[in-house]
Amino acid sequence: MIVKQFFDEPLAQYGYAIISEGEMAVIDPARQEKPYLELAEATGSRIVASLLTHPHADFVSSYWAIAQKTGATVYASELIGLLVPKWTGLKDGDEIRIGKVRLKAYLTPGHSPDSLTYVLYDEEGREYAAFTGDWLFIGDVGRADLRSQAGNVQKQREEQARDMYHSLRRMFAILKDSTLVYPAHGAGTLCGKALKSFNASTIGAERLDNWAVLLAHQADEATFVEALVTGQPHIPKYFPHSVEVNRRGPLSYEAALQKVSVLGPLTEESAKRRDPHSTVVDARPAYLFRKGHLRGAINIPLGKSFNTWLGSLIAPTEPYYLIVSSPAAYETAIEQVLAIGYEENLKGVFIGIAYTEESGPELFPNVEVLRNDGRAYTVVDVRDPEEVGAGRLIPHAIPIRLAELRERLHEVPTGKPIAVHCAGGYRSAIGSSILLAAGRTPVYDIGEAITRL
Amino acid sequence: MIVKQFFDEPLAQYGYAIISEGEMAVIDPARQEKPYLELAEATGSRIVASLLTHPHADFVSSYWAIAQKTGATVYASELIGLLVPKWTGLKDGDEIRIGKVRLKAYLTPGHSPDSLTYVLYDEEGREYAAFTGDWLFIGDVGRADLRSQAGNVQKQREEQARDMYHSLRRMFAILKDSTLVYPAHGAGTLCGKALKSFNASTIGAERLDNWAVLLAHQADEATFVEALVTGQPHIPKYFPHSVEVNRRGPLSYEAALQKVSVLGPLTEESAKRRDPHSTVVDARPAYLFRKGHLRGAINIPLGKSFNTWLGSLIAPTEPYYLIVSSPAAYETAIEQVLAIGYEENLKGVFIGIAYTEESGPELFPNVEVLRNDGRAYTVVDVRDPEEVGAGRLIPHAIPIRLAELRERLHEVPTGKPIAVHCAGGYRSAIGSSILLAAGRTPVYDIGEAITRL
Numbered sequence: 001m002i003v004k005q006f007f008d009e010p011l012a013q014y015g016y017a018i019i020s021e022g023e024m025a026v027i028d029p030a031r032q033e034k035p036y037l038e039l040a041e042a043t044g045s046r047i048v049a050s051l052l053t054h055p056h057a058d059f060v061s062s063y064w065a066i067a068q069k070t071g072a073t074v075y076a077s078e079l080i081g082l083l084v085p086k087w088t089g090l091k092d093g094d095e096i097r098i099g100k101v102r103l104k105a106y107l108t109p110g111h112s113p114d115s116l117t118y119v120l121y122d123e124e125g126r127e128y129a130a131f132t133g134d135w136l137f138i139g140d141v142g143r144a145d146l147r148s149q150a151g152n153v154q155k156q157r158e159e160q161a162r163d164m165y166h167s168l169r170r171m172f173a174i175l176k177d178s179t180l181v182y183p184a185h186g187a188g189t190l191c192g193k194a195l196k197s198f199n200a201s202t203i204g205a206e207r208l209d210n211w212a213v214l215l216a217h218q219a220d221e222a223t224f225v226e227a228l229v230t231g232q233p234h235i236p237k238y239f240p241h242s243v244e245v246n247r248r249g250p251l252s253y254e255a256a257l258q259k260v261s262v263l264g265p266l267t268e269e270s271a272k273r274r275d276p277h278s279t280v281v282d283a284r285p286a287y288l289f290r291k292g293h294l295r296g297a298i299n300i301p302l303g304k305s306f307n308t309w310l311g312s313l314i315a316p317t318e319p320y321y322l323i324v325s326s327p328a329a330y331e332t333a334i335e336q337v338l339a340i341g342y343e344e345n346l347k348g349v350f351i352g353i354a355y356t357e358e359s360g361p362e363l364f365p366n367v368e369v370l371r372n373d374g375r376a377y378t379v380v381d382v383r384d385p386e387e388v389g390a391g392r393l394i395p396h397a398i399p400i401r402l403a404e405l406r407e408r409l410h411e412v413p414t415g416k417p418i419a420v421h422c423a424g425g426y427r428s429a430i431g432s433s434i435l436l437a438a439g440r441t442p443v444y445d446i447g448e449a450i451t452r453l
Numbered sequence: 454m455i456v457k458q459f460f461d462e463p464l465a466q467y468g469y470a471i472i473s474e475g476e477m478a479v480i481d482p483a484r485q486e487k488p489y490l491e492l493a494e495a496t497g498s499r500i501v502a503s504l505l506t507h508p509h510a511d512f513v514s515s516y517w518a519i520a521q522k523t524g525a526t527v528y529a530s531e532l533i534g535l536l537v538p539k540w541t542g543l544k545d546g547d548e549i550r551i552g553k554v555r556l557k558a559y560l561t562p563g564h565s566p567d568s569l570t571y572v573l574y575d576e577e578g579r580e581y582a583a584f585t586g587d588w589l590f591i592g593d594v595g596r597a598d599l600r601s602q603a604g605n606v607q608k609q610r611e612e613q614a615r616d617m618y619h620s621l622r623r624m625f626a627i628l629k630d631s632t633l634v635y636p637a638h639g640a641g642t643l644c645g646k647a648l649k650s651f652n653a654s655t656i657g658a659e660r661l662d663n664w665a666v667l668l669a670h671q672a673d674e675a676t677f678v679e680a681l682v683t684g685q686p687h688i689p690k691y692f693p694h695s696v697e698v699n700r701r702g703p704l705s706y707e708a709a710l711q712k713v714s715v716l717g718p719l720t721e722e723s724a725k726r727r728d729p730h731s732t733v734v735d736a737r738p739a740y741l742f743r744k745g746h747l748r749g750a751i752n753i754p755l756g757k758s759f760n761t762w763l764g765s766l767i768a769p770t771e772p773y774y775l776i777v778s779s780p781a782a783y784e785t786a787i788e789q790v791l792a793i794g795y796e797e798n799l800k801g802v803f804i805g806i807a808y809t810e811e812s813g814p815e816l817f818p819n820v821e822v823l824r825n826d827g828r829a830y831t832v833v834d835v836r837d838p839e840e841v842g843a844g845r846l847i848p849h850a851i852p853i854r855l856a857e858l859r860e861r862l863h864e865v866p867t868g869k870p871i872a873v874h875c876a877g878g879y880r881s882a883i884g885s886s887i888l889l890a891a892g893r894t895p896v897y898d899i900g901e902a903i904t905r906l
Contacts, residue, residue: 039661042661198458208495
């Protein structure tokens with residue numbers, strides 16, 4: 001028996017393959033199915049099972065594409081309501097055989113009502129590993145507020161958090177200390193708040209120092225619920241959408257890629273021909289964006305968290321163009337776009353830019369000024385509330401977290417020049433471009449200089 | 454049975470504790486023994502065994518301090534030649550009992566001739582995990598050239614690499630695919646070249662895609678040896694020294710800390726009173742160093758790899774002063790100093806600076822100039838040869854890896870202004886300060902601007 005872990009860095013997401021006696025199961029495979037199919041080929045295995053721990057909110061899975069290409073059976077919780085034509089619903093205690101090993105499904109609600117944990121028993125029947133999805137992370141548990149989007153949100157998330165409390169108490173009484181913990185996410189995901197940057201752990205190690213596991217065993221339900229719903233990161237706009245995309249059975253990677261129009265370099269002609277009602281996302285580095293860009297463009301520089309910000313700022317229903325600086329940047333960008341299923345509203349991608357309409361936002365020339373004479377500027381702090389709470393960097397700055405800036409522009413007063421800061425310069429580049437795109441001027445990006453204040 | 458992993462981020466180093474039935478073993482504990490002792494207390498365990506996989510070159514271990522404080526028996530390879538008064542040498546096949554579990558020592562030479570891998574069998578005798586030290590990493594193996602410091606270096610390292618070849622073939626025939634791999638290092642260490650940023654793996658996963666494991670099974674010995682000795686990172690000056698410090702049995706953390714003299718803020722008086730023959734290491738951020746510093750000071754900005762650069766540039770026999778910007782910076786810096794045993798030659802630490810003797814190196818004003826009119830400057834590229842080989846950033850730059858710059862100053866021509874670059878701005882800050890300290894002028898730091906070329 002071999003367990004192989006796959007990692008998608010931008011979304012800090014783990015998928016898995018389990019191989020035994022020529023049979024292979026995949027759990028929560030990423031959007032790109034190729035590495036999973038290649039592993040099957042390299043090891044001479046047949047993929048017989050394609051499993052979901054739950055309908056993921058943060059990435060689009062290839063579980064259905066893999067099933068279609070290999071004939072594997074799709075398994076998920078019977079509560080999940082998949083809309084694909086053929087799948088098998090599992091209830092607590094159900095088992096699946098892969099070669100000589102067994103996977104047993106445990107219903108572990110808390111992150112979502114339909115979260116399963118798959119426990120793997122090896123050839124000799126020993127409890128070996130738990131694929132915990134977003135129920136149990138390393139050092140954390142999944143947030144309880146992602147599936148509460150309509151109705152009494154507060155009540156729903158508290159019910160989920162109560163479920164989490166009981167799932168933890170139940171499963172930590174069942175599972176052995178030596179059992180491996182293989183979660184669906186590592187540090188960097190927005191599906192939790194305190195994940196460690198480890199890729200694997202054990203039940204025993206989590207029992208020792210996972211704050212949520214400790215609290216579930218030491219505190220009452222209400223205390224636990226309060227702690228779990230507090231201090232979570234923002235919920236990107238694309239999250240509820242991805243749940244639905246996953247339920248419907250996403251297109252294969254190649255089929256999705258074929259839907260993307262590559263429009264060549266941006267020229268004056270192509271710029272004029274563009275749909276004026278579609279948002280322009282310019283993924284070039286901030287220093288190039290500053291030199292020149294299309295009017296109204298939002299700068300989300302390509303980087304490790306490009307798709308998280310794309311999916312946080314652009315709504316899943318919002319048509320948009322993408323501008324990248326080179327063919328290599330296109331490859332990186334499009335992989336991240338597909339990972340969150342954002343090819344659907346992508347009107348086209350410009351590779352390279354030979355035409356610009358305006359420049360800016362300028363880098364703020366001298367941060368010392370803000371310390372001494374700050375009131376001459378409207379300063380916007382686009383960090384998260386938890387960061388602002390831990391310490392203001394410029395006392396009179398208006399805190400508006402970046403994920404909400406497009407909807408809260410009215411909170412930025414007019415009349416003074418605007419300067420935007422975050423913690424290191426990435427989010428302020430995005431935030432200042434949003435203000436400029438909204439017609440505010442002059443807008444300055446404090447950028448990396450904030451680290452020197 | 455619980456296995457707990459400890460992580461020291463600057464050196465990407467893992468230590469371990471194994472607990473069973475009130476007994477605890479530690480493996481390769483970091484310099485700070487406190488977290489290990491606290492775990493014993495929190496779990497009501499008695500530390501009965503303090504194990505080394507090998508005499509580490511890159512960090513000073515608290516194995517001896519823990520043994521002295523708890524009465525635990527020290528275990529290591531019988532070949533290691535420890536100089537502590539009491540220890541037990543193990544040979545291949547020897548076993549140690551911890552509560553109801555067992556550790557079996559396997560001699561796995563390759564990184565060092567005295568490398569042991571400890572295989573853990575659980576309460577029911579099942580093979581559970583392998584503590585592989587620097588023999589097997591996740592995605593890589595330990596480098597073979599650290600213990601070949603005198604005599605026929607080439608021959609020694611090839612012998613070690615041959616040992617590695619045979620250790621891999623032997624152990625991958627013995628160990629089960631389901632066995633956990635717990636190595637002594639993660640990505641970021643200089644003890645290997647291609648580690649993945651994972652904290653744990655399994656034998657099965659390494660069999661699938663660890664380049665060295667694959668090569669050892671697919672290629673002949675000579676091909677493997679050639680591949681292993683090629684492309685390794687530089688060897689910091691402190692590495693051979695740490696091996697000896699570890700052999701002698703390092704002082705406890707508090708005892709080592711007491712040896713450090715805190716000299717208060719740097720004033721004109723204290724600056725003048727300093728030993729003129731000792732090197733000054735200024736660990737403040739580069740932008741503060743540029744504004745003003747002591748003549749001859751080397752700027753190694755405090756950060757995640759501060760101690761790696763301290764131990765790479767300052768010889769273990771070289772007396773030095775340390776300057777930090779604040780009491781908080783002192784805490785961080787001194788922890789990293791002690792982790793590599795560099796308190797021994799530390800003459801004292803200045804916290805804060807109220808006196809300077811010179812400024813610079815200036816940031817290079819306009820990198821575009823280097824593209825168009827570069828020959829007016831001597832440009833020094835302080836990246837590693839592998840990085841330079843992958844692509845020159847400024848065609849006429851002279852490549853001298855930072856770790857060797859102090860010894861290769863004569864290769865930097867005189868007569869023109871000097872500009873130093875690396876890949877992102879950290880190493881060029883250090884490199885330009887070294888040139889300035891050597892009396893070269895004018896020296897410019899290209900810094901972060903290199904990313905825009």
